[in-house]
Amino acid sequence: MNINISDESCPLRKTLEIIGGKWTMLIIFQINERTIRYGELKRCIVGISEKMLISQLKFLCDKGFVHKKSFAEIPPKVEYTLTDMGKELLPLINQIIQFGINHKF
Amino acid sequence: MNINISDESCPLRKTLEIIGGKWTMLIIFQINERTIRYGELKRCIVGISEKMLISQLKFLCDKGFVHKKSFAEIPPKVEYTLTDMGKELLPLINQIIQFGINHKF
DNA sequence: TAAGTACCCTACCCTAAGGTAAGTACTTGT
DNA sequence: ACAAGTACTTACCTTAGGGTAGGGTACTTA
Numbered sequence: 001m002n003i004n005i006s007d008e009s010c011p012l013r014k015t016l017e018i019i020g021g022k023w024t025m026l027i028i029f030q031i032n033e034r035t036i037r038y039g040e041l042k043r044c045i046v047g048i049s050e051k052m053l054i055s056q057l058k059f060l061c062d063k064g065f066v067h068k069k070s071f072a073e074i075p076p077k078v079e080y081t082l083t084d085m086g087k088e089l090l091p092l093i094n095q096i097i098q099f100g101i102n103h104k105f
Numbered sequence: 106m107n108i109n110i111s112d113e114s115c116p117l118r119k120t121l122e123i124i125g126g127k128w129t130m131l132i133i134f135q136i137n138e139r140t141i142r143y144g145e146l147k148r149c150i151v152g153i154s155e156k157m158l159i160s161q162l163k164f165l166c167d168k169g170f171v172h173k174k175s176f177a178e179i180p181p182k183v184e185y186t187l188t189d190m191g192k193e194l195l196p197l198i199n200q201i202i203q204f205g206i207n208h209k210f
Numbered sequence: 211t212a213a214g215t216a217c218c219c220t221a222c223c224c225t226a227a228g229g230t231a232a233g234t235a236c237t238t239g240t
Numbered sequence: 241a242c243a244a245g246t247a248c249t250t251a252c253c254t255t256a257g258g259g260t261a262g263g264g265t266a267c268t269t270a
Binding site: 038042050051054074076078 | 216220
């Protein structure tokens with residue numbers, strides 16, 4: 001690995017632009033291996049606004065991290081799951097968590 | 106591991122508050138295993154302003170990720186190195202980079 | 211009949227992260 | 241004499257990420 005110039009196109013910057021948002025990893029980590037409905041997700045992530053959750057979910061769907069399944073039911077039912085690419089981030093996020101625990105953040 | 110409530114004190118949030126900044130990981134990755142002077146660091150990280158680099162370096166020193174050594178010379182000479190805790194982040198960052206490469210970000 | 215649930219959308223606003231640019235002090239090179 | 245390199249500081253300004261708050265639909269339950 002010989003990345004030593006951090007220009008605008010380096011993979012670290014590019015990746016952080018996508019997963020570096022305030023809520024991105026939180027959402028991905030909460031979905032995790034399960035299938036979860038919008039409402040439950042919202043309750044899990046304390047402090048997030050509906051606007052943020054919706055827009056981030058849409059963003060993550062567009063980028064291919066999250067899969068969305070809407071049911072034509074009343075009341076509405078929407079289920080979110082991680083795609084394979086999304087799941088690839090889980091070990092990464094777990095490492096961040098482990099780091100935080102180890103250093104008592 | 107049973108973290109399923111993402112409240113304000115969860116280790117993921119806490120850690121991201123520290124290493125989730127726009128430049129944090131870039132700086133840590135650039136310092137890497139070497140000893141590097143301020144000027145060279147600045148040249149490495151394309152696009153960063155002096156203000157940001159200085160303030161982030163100070164922040165990272167305060168948090169214990171980076172070690173700073175000033176020489177009482179003229180012209181000034183300052184060397185930065187990662188602490189052990191800082192170095193612990195390198196495999197994490199490398200994973201992010203690998204993720205970006207794998208998915209062609 | 212009114213309130214509640216579920217999954218959103220939209221308009222407006224605000225703050226803080228970050229960008230710009232200039233200045234400082236001291237020395238060496240031309 | 242003047243620019244250039246070194247490691248910063250400071251003042252000011254911009255912007256976009258995110259917060260607030262309200263609306264909307266179609267149904268169910270009290």
